[in-house]
Amino acid sequence: MRFVVSVVSHEHEEMIINFGTLRMLSSLNNVIVICRDNIPSSLLKNHCDDLGVHYIANHKERGFAENNNLNFLYYMEKIKRKKNDIFLLVNPDIILSRQAFKIFSNKRELFFNNVVTVNLFLDESFTRQDHNVRRYPTFYDFLSSYLLNKNKTIIFREGNSLPKDGVFWTSGAFLAVSVKNFLKMNGLDETYYMYCEDVDFCRRASLRGIKVKMILNSRVVHTRSRDSRKFLSKYFFWHVSGVVKYVFFRGESCQPKRSSLMVLKERLLER
Helix, strand or coil, X not given: CCEEEEEEECCCHHHHHHHCHHHHHHCCCCEEEEEEEXXXXXXXXXXXXXXXXXXXXXXXXXXXXXXXXXHHHHHHHHHCCCXXXXXXXXXXXXXXXXXXXXHHHCCHHHCCCEEEEEEEECCCCCCCECCCEECCCCHHHHHHHHHHCXXXXXXXXXXXXXXXXXXXXXXXXXXXXXXXXXXXXXXXXXXXXXXXXXXXXXXXXXXXXXXXXXXXXXXXXXXXXXXXXXXXXXXXXXXXXXXXXXXXXXCXXXXXXXXXXXXXXXXXXXX
């Protein structure tokens, strides 16, 4: 089993270099790392070149969904698919130890028909949970979160466990899915720019019987900034846009409204 790691940098070069996650992952035999630079940086390019990481510079800024879909296309066309490959999305603000990745990657049986994540925390002492697994939100939940600072979608992992019904989604900060299933679903929906594409992806996966699983004993640090909480910032508007699209316009299809992977399938049909 091989992991194809997709990382997208948006002026995160110093974070990526200092955290060392790419360095660690690129040193492993069963891992291929693709790093897409939304705002090209020679510092990041040189770092990736030194590590043997596939570095791709964008000619224009793109959203989270499109960037990761394009990394997947690069993998399919330039690296070539192998049986049982796993596509793994990793944010630049993730601090991942070799031990945590070993625990994660050893759960082979989980990867082939689930969306898989790890136990994310906000601090290196693993005391503050990052609520990266949540119930599916309603419009009221979004309003309550912003206006009242109350969020009923949060799942508190008390007793180091999750609800047995499996009805929840996981953040794209650390998300793994088999290449086979990512292809079936045509990847992430590119109508979302920066927020809610992960909610939508997990919802569409659930319609296919693909559930979210968390490897609870693989503990990883997520140093998230929560830029979407900054009122009237561009991140705030991206979040509001994502919420409106998810709540009112998503439909009930298993397929995204727009995805670069649809182009891949057209190319395959032409061959």
